[in-house]
Amino acid sequence: MSKAYSVAVLVGSLRQDSINRKVANVLVELAPVSLDLKFVEIRDLPLYNEDLDANPPAAYNAFREQISSSDAVLFVTPEYNRSVPGGLKNAIDVGSRPYGKSAWNGKPGAVITVSPGAVGGFGANHNVRQSMVFLNVPCMQQPEAYVGGAGTLFDEAGRLVDRSRDFLQKFIDAYALWVEQHKKL
Numbered sequence: 501m502s503k504a505y506s507v508a509v510l511v512g513s514l515r516q517d518s519i520n521r522k523v524a525n526v527l528v529e530l531a532p533v534s535l536d537l538k539f540v541e542i543r544d545l546p547l548y549n550e551d552l553d554a555n556p557p558a559a560y561n562a563f564r565e566q567i568s569s570s571d572a573v574l575f576v577t578p579e580y581n582r583s584v585p586g587g588l589k590n591a592i593d594v595g596s597r598p599y600g601k602s603a604w605n606g607k608p609g610a611v612i613t614v615s616p617g618a619v620g621g622f623g624a625n626h627n628v629r630q631s632m633v634f635l636n637v638p639c640m641q642q643p644e645a646y647v648g649g650a651g652t653l654f655d656e657a658g659r660l661v662d663r664s665r666d667f668l669q670k671f672i673d674a675y676a677l678w679v680e681q682h683k684k685l
């Protein structure tokens with residue numbers, strides 16, 4: 501392979517001590533050489549307002565460019581009230597416009613949700629997928645990744661406990677294959 505695929509990683513939590521961010525960092529560590537994972541930050545995006553697109557804010561332009569120039573997109577997110585955190589939904593909306601120029605179009609995607617709760621963010625996971633269907637992002641189906649009980653995933657030193665490492669390795673390896681199979685030609 502001549503070059504690694506660049507993967508935009510979007511974390512749905514803005515919290516400094518975010519478990520999702522920690523899991524995303526582990527995925528960066530575990531990713532095979534065929535994937536080059538880069539965080540694309542969503543915290544500074546103004547709430548999407550079509551009027552702003554007459555003269556888009558610099559943050560919209562920069563975000564759209566970061567997504568457009570990536571080969572693939574990976575969502576790592578908590579669930580808020582059984583749905584997608586507003587900040588992440590806003591980022592999805594910003595990237596989808598102006599109409600006909602969606603930055604997401606055709607990029608192979610994957611979604612992993614992480615929650616201290618038992619359901620593992622199933623609702624948020626499928627809400628992201630719902631938007632991705634419309635945005636023409638083929639999302640990896642298997643392995644599904646609803647990581648529950650995540651309050652004990654990391655020890656006090658911030659190290660991942662062993663029980664989940666194998667699953668995260670399986671997930672990112674499957675995604676590397678997915679990106680290769682579904683890359684935009």
Ligand code: FNR
Nearest residue numbers: 513515518519520521578579580581582615616617
């Ligand atoms: C939550 N949390 C939560 N958890 C869950 O499994 N299902 C849910 O519907 C919700 N709803 C929810 C709403 C709001 C507004 C907050 C702030 C939190 C709990 C959530 O999973 C927990 O705070 C995680 O630790 C958030 O992820 P990060 O920030 O640690 O990555």
